[in-house]
């Protein structure tokens with residue numbers, strides 16, 4: 001007997017929640033962001049990415065590389081995947097495209113914007129403490 005699919009998903013989610021909590025405890029927010037970026041990258045690659053050089057969507061894993069980025073929450077060490085296009089044989093990095101990174105960038109305004117959005121949507125405190133309702 002195989003377990004019901006919804007039970008499997010529930011177990012996987014529970015494992016993920018525990019893993020994220022452990023990550024938070026040991027590595028803090030930058031570790032969490034790193035894991036989040038790995039998750040987004042795998043979803044992005046699974047959903048299909050087009051080669052920026054020729055536009056085809058058939059590719060193989062080429063390599064993984066570390067990239068340290070400076071953000072408002074501290075240094076985030078991202079692990080980025082490089083894909084090899086099977087059509088034109090050139091390599092590309094889907095997350096670097098998404099985060100608007102060139103080869104040597106140490107900052108990403110897109111990643112920073114994403115972090116600001118996460119903070120705004122998850123924080124129970126106002127994003128700007130000095131802000132007040134305008135007096136009419």
Ligand SMILES: [Zn+2]
Pocket residue numbers: 051052053054055056085086087088089090
């Ligand atoms: Zn290509």
